[in-house]
């Protein structure tokens with residue numbers, strides 16, 4: 001940092017440079033447009049584009065701008081905590097503690113007023129008690145489903161994962177939007193029809 | 208697409224899947240956090256995070272949510288038109304025509320009402336006549352400057368580019384915010400002091 005920059009601006013810039021790291025946190029889902037895994041920054045951008053397009057399907061009316069803010073920062077703590085795979089039950093056990101510690105550390109880089117505001121948005125997303133947070137979470141589950149469906153199953157092909165597991169993890173979509181929940185179930189059933197994820201009780205598909 | 212999905216939702220999903228391609232459009236700036244080039248989706252996410260953090264420096268008051276929408280979609284047309292390098296004067300000559308054609312093609316995937324709305328946002332960003340569009344453009348120029356500064360010059364080291372060129376291309380930052388404009392000039396001067404970009408008239412630095 002150059003000399004003579006006011007400390008408030010210097011702190012804001014340090015935070016902005018620090019979160020560049022989100023571009024290096026890889027998720028499990030492959031892109032549709034390329035043969036590589038998606039990262040958290042790309043994923044967050046994609047959710048933010050989906051919100052205004054799909055907001056009309058929210059069962060409870062949502063504030064679009066507020067929901068966009070929630071999805072833009074929902075994965076920020078993974079800068080320090082890393083991505084936790086939806087179907088990794090072991091890693092999911094201490095996920096909350098790891099992410100709370102990461103939030104404490106990351107948001108402290110910002111000036112106090114902005115740290116409080118960002119932390120409140122992140123807490124709101126996690127608690128999923130507002131219509132905006134429920135819709136944001138629905139986008140977070142619908143987007144990888146679209147990537148997986150357009151990749152002949154993608155992570156649905158994880159050994160041990162069945163159609164019932166996918167339906168259960170994706171049920172939060174229907175909690176925000178009956179119509180998008182029905183659409184998600186249609187995609188999952190069609191994926192199972194095509195053999196991309198085994199029906200409950202069946203042997204995992206080797207392909 | 209599965210059968211029986213309403214055409215409006217099917218169109219919206221097709222658009223959402225199509226814009227996955229933005230994650231494959233590479234820019235010239237290297238990441239701070241990794242040794243590779245940034246792509247347009249990551250860049251757009253980063254700008255969207257910067258807006259609420261830096262909005263307080265806007266000389267004219269801005270609507271933060273509206274400005275976030277502008278930056279999220281400002282590069283979408285590059286799905287078809289590709290990225291045009293800031294210091295490539297030849298490519299910049301037909302940039303507008305290429306991008307207008309891409310916008311016609313891309314936004315037509317959406318239902319009409321949303322196509323009109325997205326096109327209007329993109330036109331607003333390009334015209335830079337509103338405080339929100341000016342601030343969005345300032346973020347678009349400040350963010351790669353931060354990446355370059357934290358990469359010992361980055362694209363400033365392009366042969367033939369001088370400190371005066373960088374200052375001229377970055378002047379739009381000061382048109383939205385005197386304080387951020389001054390900060391940008393401070394970074395550029397410091398970069399020139401360190402030999403990352405030659406002063407006007409000097410020989411390009413070979414390093």
Ligand SMILES: [Ca+2]
Pocket residue numbers: 075083084
């Ligand atoms: Ca996550």
